[in-house]
Amino acid sequence: MSNKVYKINDSKAISETIDGETIIINLETGFYYSVNKTATVIWNEIKNSNSIKNISQIFLNHFEVDINTAEKSVSEIIGLFLKDDLILELDSDIFPNIREQQTGIMKEIFIIPRIEKYDDMAGALLADPIHDVNEDGWPNLK
Amino acid sequence: MGINNPASHIVINKHLRITKKYFDEIVLPAFNDLTSSISPVRKIYDIAGKTICMNFYSEKLLEKMSKAFAHIEKDSADTPDLTIYIWDSVSTKTHLASPWLNQEEYTYPGEVNAKTINLDSFLGIYLNGEETLNLYDEKNNTAYFWIYNADNLLYRVSASPLRSILNWFLSKEGVHLMHGAVIGFNGKSILLTAKGCSGKSTTALSCLFSGMDYLGDDYVAIKYSDVITTHCIFSSAKLSPQSLYGSFPALQDKIWNENGMEKENEKAIVFLMELYHRQIIRQAPLQAIMIPVIKNVEKTNIVQASKIQTMLSMIPYTLFQLSLTKSDKMAELKSIVERTPCYFLELGYDLNGAAETIKSFLTNGQ
Numbered sequence: 325m326s327n328k329v330y331k332i333n334d335s336k337a338i339s340e341t342i343d344g345e346t347i348i349i350n351l352e353t354g355f356y357y358s359v360n361k362t363a364t365v366i367w368n369e370i371k372n373s374n375s376i377k378n379i380s381q382i383f384l385n386h387f388e389v390d391i392n393t394a395e396k397s398v399s400e401i402i403g404l405f406l407k408d409d410l411i412l413e414l415d416s417d418i419f420p421n422i423r424e425q426q427t428g429i430m431k432e433i434f435i436i437p438r439i440e441k442y443d444d445m446a447g448a449l450l451a452d453p454i455h456d457v458n459e460d461g462w463p464n465l466k
Numbered sequence: 467m468g469i470n471n472p473a474s475h476i477v478i479n480k481h482l483r484i485t486k487k488y489f490d491e492i493v494l495p496a497f498n499d500l501t502s503s504i505s506p507v508r509k510i511y512d513i514a515g516k517t518i519c520m521n522f523y524s525e526k527l528l529e530k531m532s533k534a535f536a537h538i539e540k541d542s543a544d545t546p547d548l549t550i551y552i553w554d555s556v557s558t559k560t561h562l563a564s565p566w567l568n569q570e571e572y573t574y575p576g577e578v579n580a581k582t583i584n585l586d587s588f589l590g591i592y593l594n595g596e597e598t599l600n601l602y603d604e605k606n607n608t609a610y611f612w613i614y615n616a617d618n619l620l621y622r623v624s625a626s627p628l629r630s631i632l633n634w635f636l637s638k639e640g641v642h643l644m645h646g647a648v649i650g651f652n653g654k655s656i657l658l659t660a661k662g663c664s665g666k667s668t669t670a671l672s673c674l675f676s677g678m679d680y681l682g683d684d685y686v687a688i689k690y691s692d693v694i695t696t697h698c699i700f701s702s703a704k705l706s707p708q709s710l711y712g713s714f715p716a717l718q719d720k721i722w723n724e725n726g727m728e729k730e731n732e733k734a735i736v737f738l739m740e741l742y743h744r745q746i747i748r749q750a751p752l753q754a755i756m757i758p759v760i761k762n763v764e765k766t767n768i769v770q771a772s773k774i775q776t777m778l779s780m781i782p783y784t785l786f787q788l789s790l791t792k793s794d795k796m797a798e799l800k801s802i803v804e805r806t807p808c809y810f811l812e813l814g815y816d817l818n819g820a821a822e823t824i825k826s827f828l829t830n831g832q
Contacts, residue, residue: 340781340800345774349782349796356782358774442778444661445786 329414330402331373337410339367348410348439354446355408362387363437366401370411376402389434401437408441481789484590488565488572489601493610496562497551504558510546511538512748513632514641514687514697519546520628523553526616531627533722536739537701537746548635550609550628554616562612565592565599589634591789596620600630604638621723625702625735626685632699633788641689641697642798645783648686648696648750650679651828655696655750657688658758658811659780665758665813667705669820671714674703676821679747680738690802694752701739701746710734713817753828755780755803756811766820767812768827776808 332339339348339359346359346367359367362383369379376398383394405411506521507528513535520535522528531552532539555562565572573592587604596619599612609631613619633643646659647670658666670683681698689695703717710717720741721734739746757771757779781799813820 338796340777340796342773342777342800342804345772347774347777347781347796349785351785354782354786356778358778442782445782 327375327377329373329375329416330370330405330411331414332367332371333409333412341368350408350410353408354443356442356445357408357410358440358442360435360438362397362435363401363439366398366437367405370402370405373414383434385429386431387434388431393434397437401439404439481594482565482592483574483790484565484592484599484601485572485574486588486590489588489590489603489610492563492565492572493599493601493612496560497553497610500553500558500560504553506551509535510540510542510544511535512540512542513538513699514636514639514689514749516547516636516639516641517542517544518632518635519549521549521551523551524557524616526557527552527554527613527619530616530619530624533737533739534625534627534700534702536737537698537743538748546607547639548607548609550611550631552611554613556615556617562599562614589790591630593630593789596623598623600628602631602634604634609635621732621735622704624722625704626700629685630789634790636687637795640691641687642784642795642802643685643687643699643788644780644799645684645787646686646780647683648681648698649673649824650681650696650747650750651825653750654753654828655679655681656753656824656828657686657696657755657806659755659776660758661779661783665760667703668709668713668817669758669811669813669824671703671705671717672817673821673824674738674742674745675714675716676818676825677745678821678825679745679750680742681747681750688752688802689749690798694802694805695749696752697749698746701737703736703738704733705736707734710736752802752806754807754809756809756824758811758813761812761814763812763814764816764819766814766816766823768809768823769812771808771810773803773808775810776803 336350336352337348338351339346341364344361344364346364348357348359365382366379369382376395379398380391380394383389384391406413500523504523506523509520509522509532511518511520588602590601592599597613601610603609611628611631629643636643646657647666648655648657649670658669660666667683670680674680681696682700683703685700687697687699689697717736720736722737723732723735755776757776777800780803781796784799785796
């Protein structure tokens, strides 16, 4: 499992978390996203520059989930964040620093992390044809 | 030389963020020429508790841009919190060189919706589509609005003029201009927030016709303080012609832009102050946020909405429609959502029924 470190792409993505769920906006593309509670855990860990391995261990420590499901879920969500330029993969690894937690702690039911993407604002931003001014000069466009 | 430089420069069809250098080197000298020959018509307005002076150097722009503010005009000798200078080149016979004549120095590269860096206490944007220049000099509490030809001012700009400048100025004062409609009753108000064509304007107007108060149907302001208050900035209504003719026949002969709707493929605009001045109120405490949803049902229902659903309805449109909005506005709007009950307004067929449902909600103090 990868120890690559990921961080938020601050130049493009802004986000706010409310009631444990998150809204992310890509200021460049106009796409925006709703992020459920477990995917918000991943997003918030990436805010602290963390790795798939560490985030998966956090899920194992706090949720009723097996290692395969945790790692697959984290990898998939990070893949989606990467694909849309919301996060960046750093050129460095970190050692796993999240340890397995002692037993006896009540764990939460694990809900598969999900993000929903909305594209209704994207059209306005993507329209970018080039045109000339007309014979009257600026700003009279053809 | 003509009114504008006739050089055929290529223009990128997107909003352009303007530098302070363009303001200092091009706009200020042109503006000084203007003021040496023309005396403006001065209007004073109370916008969310701030005194704003608008100096109109063009009669056509006065006619087209002051109607939406009729409800907040005041006679006052107060020192304004902001003075906005408004003119066009054609009617004033003045020249203003384009910001992209010297692209590297006068405009910023990249996307205007990217995070704002306000290094000079100055914000400027040339808005593609409406072809207007909007400049805000925070240090001197002044702003400048320019269009080449007042005849070309879009009707939709008349419905909510100076959005960019007011957004920048009010944000600094803890007041947030945002995309939404607000209606009131019994001394309280409800913010209706949703994407376009979701029933906001129709609901707001049907509430007005049911005797409720009206604070806006497209852009409104919200002030975050101990008591969150909504503020009416533009006393206009904007509706598709079909909705207006079908649902509000009383407004048919009140459409302001009847000749322009077809030309611009625009919505119908009605200025409400002269017609319903008692119901146009300046402000009210915010009681709830509602997301209108058109449902195939008879009766309108109000059901709980999650905070994240409310944020999704409210924030992207506000951030993207108001250019150069600082990204921290998202955190401030979140604070408003956190403190306010949020609902879906599931709209039934009967518009009057929807208004009565909302009235009952506000009366029963839910």
